[in-house]
Amino acid sequence: MTSRHPSRLLAIWISLISNIALTALKITVGLLFASPVLVADGVHNAGDIIATVAALTSSMVSKKPADEDHPYGHGKAEVVASALVAIILAAAALWIGYQSILSLTEPPESERSLLPLVAAFISLVWKLALYLYTIRVGRAAKSKSVLATAYDHLADVYASLAAVIGIGIAILGDRLDWSWAAYGDPIAGIIVSLLVLKLAYEMGTEAVDILMEHNIPVEKLGAYERLIASLDDIKRIDRVRAREHGHYVIVDVRVGVPSHYTIQQGHDIGREIKRRIMESDPDVVEVLVHLNPWNEGE
Known part of the structure; x- marks a missing residue:
């Protein structure tokens, strides 16, 4: 699945170079x-540079096939990177908030240049373009690390927008002699810190859910169950579970089949269940099927 989307590595490299420049x-x-x-x-x-390096490394690791030490593959490497990005975003939010509050206690600058406004506007446009690009690649590749990078760009869009507004108000205040407008810059920083902190919380919660093997949405589980129940040989569905493993899904199925069936018949049923689920959902890369005996009258 990862080989179908080589563009995700390109997206992360572009993000890394852009973050260094900005x-x-x-x-x-x-x-x-x-x-x-x-x-x-x-x-x-x-901080984004560190996060992007983590995303790049994890994306390369997650492409490795399953081995003896990692029989279910390396997909969760991307989830670990996503959690790391969330931590960095939270730390950045606290830093922005602290620096902005500190600036409120200091006298404002008497004169302001247009250059900070230009820099903030360049960052806003650049980051918005990066967000739109990486979110498209991340969704197409089902890549947690690229999606985390995209949401990191989105946090930067908020930050740059607030910077444009805050710096713009301060410059306008200089021209119109508005004393209160001199604090537009640090107030904008406080707003940015709250927005970034919220984004970090949402990303961190999602990463923890996946690492703790939280079940996938019930709608998908229901779709799997309907596919399994459509098979004539299935007499009982005992359990259907599934978990995200980074950019792919692993499904665990337990069903009841007639107890007199041969091993070959049971094997064929298991293969058919696996085929149907994987064909219906391209995110699924493995279906583990366990057969239980079923007797007439149960």
């Missing part, structure tokens, strides 16, 4: 022109 741009401009929200956003981007 980090340098925002931190440099933010420090030179004393823009707290731009500096904080640049630090956030620095």
